[in-house]
Amino acid sequence: MSDVTVTVRGEHEARIAPERATIRVSVRTDGPDRTAVVERALELADPLRSGLVERKAASTLIEWTSKNLSVRAERPWSNDGRRLAPVYYASVDFTATFSSASELSLWVTDVSAWEGVEIGWVNWHLTPETNARVEREVAAEAVRVAVNRAEAYATALGRSAVVPVEIADVGLISAGAPAPPTPSMKSRAMSFDMVQESGSMSYEPDEIVIAATVEARFIAS
Numbered sequence: 001m002s003d004v005t006v007t008v009r010g011e012h013e014a015r016i017a018p019e020r021a022t023i024r025v026s027v028r029t030d031g032p033d034r035t036a037v038v039e040r041a042l043e044l045a046d047p048l049r050s051g052l053v054e055r056k057a058a059s060t061l062i063e064w065t066s067k068n069l070s071v072r073a074e075r076p077w078s079n080d081g082r083r084l085a086p087v088y089y090a091s092v093d094f095t096a097t098f099s100s101a102s103e104l105s106l107w108v109t110d111v112s113a114w115e116g117v118e119i120g121w122v123n124w125h126l127t128p129e130t131n132a133r134v135e136r137e138v139a140a141e142a143v144r145v146a147v148n149r150a151e152a153y154a155t156a157l158g159r160s161a162v163v164p165v166e167i168a169d170v171g172l173i174s175a176g177a178p179a180p181p182t183p184s185m186k187s188r189a190m191s192f193d194m195v196q197e198s199g200s201m202s203y204e205p206d207e208i209v210i211a212a213t214v215e216a217r218f219i220a221s
Contacts, residue, residue, distance in 0.1 A: 003219050003220065003221045004154070004157060004159060004219070004220045004221075005217060005218070005219060005220075006150045006153050006154060006162060006217070006218045006219075006220050007173060007215065007216070007217045007218075008146050008149040008150050008153070008215070008216055008218070009146060009149075009170065009213060009214065009215050009216075010142040010143055010144070010145035010146025010147070010149065010213070010214050010216065011142055011145060011211070011212070011213045011214075012138050012139075012141040012142040012145055012211070012212055013138065013209055013210065013211035013212070014134055014137065014138050014209070014210050014211075015207040015208070015209050016126060016130070016134060016207060016208050016210065017205075017207055017208070018101075018124035018125060018126065018205050018207075018208055019099065019125070019126050019127050019130060020062065020097055020098070020099060020124070020125050020126065020127065021097065021098045021099075021101060021104045021122055021123070021124050021125075021203065021205070022095055022096070022097040022098075022122070022123045022125065023095065023096055023097075023098070023104060023108070023119070023120065023121070023122045023123075024093060024094070024095050024120035024121050024122075025048070025093075025094045025095075025096065025111065025117060025118065025119055025120060026091050026092065026093045026094070026117070026118045026120060027041055027044045027045040027048060027091060027092045027094075027116045027117055027118075028041070028089065028090070028091045028116055028118055029041040029044065029089070029090050029091075029116055030087055030088060030089045030090070031087070031088060032085060032086070032087060032088070033088070034071065034073070034088045037071070037088040037089070037090045038069065038071060038088075038090050040090070040116075041069060041090035041091065041092055041116070042069065042092070044114070044115060044116040044117070045066075045069075045092040045094075047114070048094060048111060048114070048117065049066060049094070051107075051110075051111070052064040052094065052096055055096075055103075055107065060098070060100075060103050061096055061097070061098060061103070062097040062098065062099055063096075063097050064094065064095065064096040064097070065094070065095050066092060066093065066094045066095075067092065067093045067094075068092075069090060069091070069092050070090065070091050070092070070093075071088065071089070071090045072088070072089050073086045073087065073088050073089070074086065074087055074089070075087070101202075101203045101204070101205060102202075104122070104203050105201055105202045105203050108201050108203070109201045112201065122203065122205075124205045124208060125208070126208060131210070134210050135210055135212070138210050138211065138212045139212045139214070141212075142212040142213060142214045143167065143214055143216070146167070146214055146215075146216040147162070147164070147216070147218075150162045150164075150216065150218040150220070153220070154218070154220035157220060159220035159221055160221070161220070161221055162218040162219065162220050162221075163218060163219045163221070164216060164217070164218050165217050165218065165219055166216065166217040167214060167215070167216040167217070168214065168215050168216075169213075169214060169215070170213040170214060170215050171215070172215065173215040173216075173217060
């Protein structure tokens with residue numbers, strides 16, 4: 001009985017609670033006088049910066065960064081088509097990384113009421129060490145799924161053993177023809193809910209999903 005080539009895919013995914021939350025917060029001002037707009041933006045940004053320094057010192061914050069002041073001008077149009085005097089816009093952007101959703105919620109509840117403060121996106125993520133470890137585990141399990149699938153095919157064909165001859169990320173083995181590129185290892189943060197009750201905000205993140213897909217080729221004999 002001749003050998004049979006078996007080509008299969010293996011998939012696996014893991015769901016993990018986020019370990020970090022990085023949020024972007026901006027301070028924005030605008031007005032007709034450039035100097036006044038810049039000074040006001042710096043004035044409003046100062047307590048935000050001081051608060052982040054204090055939280056970092058108290059270990060309720062992992063890290064934070066801020067960008068230099070950004071200033072731009074626009075000349076709006078009037079209803080009758082005339083260009084009006086310039087309006088100046090100034091902004092300072094901050095990012096802050098928390099290890100606790102509750103600490104993030106407390107901080108956002110506090111600063112969101114401040115003049116000129118705009119709350120931006122939140123990126124939920126894992127530490128680099130956890131992400132690397134889980135990616136390895138998920139990839140290994142995807143390979144095991146491929147092996148089990150190949151063995152099931154071989155048994156159905158009346159073969160007693162399978163020998164691996166090729167393994168690759170998904171799309172690199174496809175009956176000898178190139179396939180459209182598809183991510184073989186991916187990590188994504190699920191959506192999160194921001195609940196506002198009695199003047200407070202609470203972030204409730206979903207789990208992060210790390211998934212892997214492999215293609216493998218075996219000889220069944």
